[in-house]
Amino acid sequence: MINKLFQSSSFKRISIFILIALILYAMRSMMNLILLTFIFTFLMDRLVQFIEKKIPLNRRLIVVLSYACIVGLLSYGVVMYLPMIIQEITALIKQITAFYTSKHDNLVLSYLHNRLEEIKISSYLEQGVTFLIKYFTDISSVTVQVLLALMLSIFCLLEKPRLIEFTKKFRKSKIASIYEEVEFFAGKFVGTFGKVIEAQLIIAIVNCILTTIFLWILDFPQLGGLSIMIFILGLIPVAGVIISLIPLVIIAYSIGGLMKVLYVGIAVMIIHVIEAYILNPNLMSSKTNLPVFYTFIVLIFSEHFFGVWGLIVGIPVFVFLLDVLEVTDHKKV
Numbered sequence: 001m002i003n004k005l006f007q008s009s010s011f012k013r014i015s016i017f018i019l020i021a022l023i024l025y026a027m028r029s030m031m032n033l034i035l036l037t038f039i040f041t042f043l044m045d046r047l048v049q050f051i052e053k054k055i056p057l058n059r060r061l062i063v064v065l066s067y068a069c070i071v072g073l074l075s076y077g078v079v080m081y082l083p084m085i086i087q088e089i090t091a092l093i094k095q096i097t098a099f100y101t102s103k104h105d106n107l108v109l110s111y112l113h114n115r116l117e118e119i120k121i122s123s124y125l126e127q128g129v130t131f132l133i134k135y136f137t138d139i140s141s142v143t144v145q146v147l148l149a150l151m152l153s154i155f156c157l158l159e160k161p162r163l164i165e166f167t168k169k170f171r172k173s174k175i176a177s178i179y180e181e182v183e184f185f186a187g188k189f190v191g192t193f194g195k196v197i198e199a200q201l202i203i204a205i206v207n208c209i210l211t212t213i214f215l216w217i218l219d220f221p222q223l224g225g226l227s228i229m230i231f232i233l234g235l236i237p238v239a240g241v242i243i244s245l246i247p248l249v250i251i252a253y254s255i256g257g258l259m260k261v262l263y264v265g266i267a268v269m270i271i272h273v274i275e276a277y278i279l280n281p282n283l284m285s286s287k288t289n290l291p292v293f294y295t296f297i298v299l300i301f302s303e304h305f306f307g308v309w310g311l312i313v314g315i316p317v318f319v320f321l322l323d324v325l326e327v328t329d330h331k332k333v
Contacts, residue, residue: 016181017324032142035313036149041156042194043201044070048157063157071150185324192323196316203279204234207241207271214267218260220251236311237295241272290315 027034044066051062156163170179208231215223229247233240245268252260290298295315302314 012177013181013184016178017185020182020185031309032145033149033152035309036145037152037156038194039197040149040153042190043198044153045157045160046198060158063154067150067154188323189320192320193313193316196319197313199280200235200237200312200316203275204231204240206279207231207234207275210271210274211244211267214264214271215248218252218263218267219255221255226251236299237315241268241275290318294318 024031024034044063047066048059048062051057051066052059055062170176173179208227211230212223212227215226220226226248230244233244236243245264248264248268249261252264256263298314298318299311302310302317304310306314
């Protein structure tokens with residue numbers, strides 16, 4: 001009985017999965033580089049495939065031009081707009097701080113202020129400032145990781161056919177049985193994690209553009225800083241919309257009172273409807289249509305164990321596990 005268990009394909013697959021998980025855990029100090037490389041490679045490969053269908057050019061030329069354009073635009077944006085955005089974010093923080101520290105005549109706002117004082121929200125703000133200072137102190141290491149990830153991804157895409165051909169040689173090697181399982185997990189990972197990340201990115205961009213347009217119509221200040229905040233939070237499924245609503249409501253009340261808050265609520269509701277009924281059904285598969293309760297549970301645990309990365313990759317990893325376990329909606333055709 002035990003021999004049959006050890007020889008079964010399920011036991012072998014689970015053992016290899018655990019082995020992969022242990023290897024990744026041992027390499028956790030390099031997780032930023034691994035995730036960034038995968039995300040850049042997957043997204044750029046999708047972009048190259050799209051361009052190939054539209055324009056009949058050499059694949060390597062498309063890869064080089066695509067990377068050159070994106071890196072050039074990012075560099076131009078950083079040089080031209082980063083100082084302005086930093087000023088806007090600083091002004092935004094000052095505005096939110098001023099709202100928090102000032103006294104309010106409104107009973108509801110006064111009650112909320114007192115409750116925040118009771119839970120010592122200022123200590124959390126201090127921790128947040130400490131984290132930001134530490135993050136910007138380590139900005140050089142982050143820049144190096146991003147550059148390394150970009151370099152690895154461009155080499156990967158330039159040699160993609162050769163990489164595939166070379167990797168297939170393992171099918172006839174002495175570790176063929178292990179390779180088959182690794183190939184299975186890699187296929188599932190690319191088909192779920194990669195596509196969910198791509199969908200989250202598209203949804204975040206669309207949400208950012210629509211919200212920025214609404215905020216511009218409502219005459220909000222510091223639009224540059226707000227749009228960056230909305231885009232980053234938009235990468236977090238479901239919870240990102242709720243988190244971004246808090247500073248927006250505070251700023252709306254500061255510049256226009258309760259009517260402005262109402263307008264912001266209506267704008268966010270419209271954008272949420274567009275996301276829920278247009279973007280999600282077209283970009284996400286049925287497997288990613290998780291109940292909100294599951295979504296928040298996954299986000300809470302992934303943030304606890306993996307920090308900020310957990311908020312972004314928690315749902316894609318969970319969807320990957322669902323796909324491996326073949327948890328599907330059989331009612332869908």
